Amino acid sequence: MMGLTWFSVFMLLVASIVPALAHESQPGTLEIKQLASNRYDVTWKAPIYYGKSHPARLQLPVNWKDSIQPTKRRMADSIVFHWVVDVGQESIEGAVIRFPGLESTITDVYVRLTRLDSTMMTAVVRPTKPFVELRGERSWYATASEYIGLGFYHILLGVDHLLFVLGLLLIVQGRMMLIKTITSFTIAHSITLAIATLGFASIPLPPLNAAVALSILFLGPEIVRSWRGETSLTSSYPWIVAFVFGLLHGFGFASGLITTGMPKVELPWALLCFNIGVELGQLAFVVIALALAWSFRTLEIRWPRWALVIPAYTVGSLGAYWTIQRIVILIGGLLK
Secondary structure (H helix, E strand, O other): OHHHHHHHHHHHHHHOOHHHHHHHOOOEEEEEEEOOOOEEEEEEEEEOEOOEOOOOOOEOOOOOEEEEEEEEEEOOOEEEEEEEEEOOOOOOOOOEEEOOOHHHOOOOEEEEEEOOOOOEEEEEEEOOEOEEEOOOOOOHHHHHHHHHHHHHHHHHHOHHHHHHHHHHHHHOOOHHHHHHHHHHHHHHHHHHHHHHHOOOOOOOHHHHHHHHHHHHHHHHHHHHHHHOOOOOHHHHOHHHHHHHHHHHHHHHHHHHHHOOOOOHHHHHHHHHHHHHHHHHHHHHHHHHHHHHHHHHHHHOOOOOHHHHHHHHHHHHHHHHHHHHHHHHHHHHHHHO
16 A cells, blocks of 8 residues: 555656646647649648647658648647648658657657548657658558557556556455456446547547546545545445446547547557557556555555555545646636
8 A cells, every 4th residue: 555655646746747748748740631643732730839839840851842832820729831742753652751859849740641542641750750751551560569559658648547547556455356447447448449439429528538537536535435444335346436437538548549540441450459558558557556565565664644645635636636627628618
């Protein structure tokens, strides 16, 4: 328990920058549509980064010439550049597009190329490799590694999702119940991740984010009851609570996959691989938390009794803060 206590404190420090992190890590998008054999429509959407223009620039191949002057439009969360280019007699296949400055940020860029024959190419450009090569059909393992990485990266940036998992770890007693609870959460969010990604259902992001925050707030008092030795539905059947709220979290995970605008032919494989990435990230988080708890038990460190309540107040306070913050955002959006 004490290992998880101090892990909770660490999560509190991380979560203190989440409002900025969650916004500033919003991806950029580059969409290229073929208009004729050598003409392409280019739209570069650069997210607002800490209130300023994004430091990353779009650098097209030198042989691409503007046939229509670029336009620039500022949106609430991004700056959109649009123009039409002539690529000359050379094929676009193999062309390299660079994003100078992306390496100094925490954002990805989703690239989508749509050809005249309706075939598509998608790619995720990361700060560690700020360029993309336009190409034809990708190998299955290239697609798999890209979407597994995307899922893993998405869950690690989703501190609110991880805090919910931490809350479950603080309530669950026993190894088998832990496996049952984590499995239940996994099944639930996998169901709604698939439903949302395949387009069968959706929830607008503002109320969804508020509901996810409310699920974290719900766990705070439950952790206190567990610490006091009191029984409740959550402490007796944590897997039920994990499943119910896991359905909500699955819609949240879907937002990280839908944004890529992947071609339909890649959709089933991308969905599977993205979910694997999410599960690997979640598993890594659980292993680290349990390893820390085990190390404190092994060292037999004695802590004051008041320290035992830190996890409950950490989870509950952050859940309350995010709930209020996101409800204010939701109401503000409705009044516009």
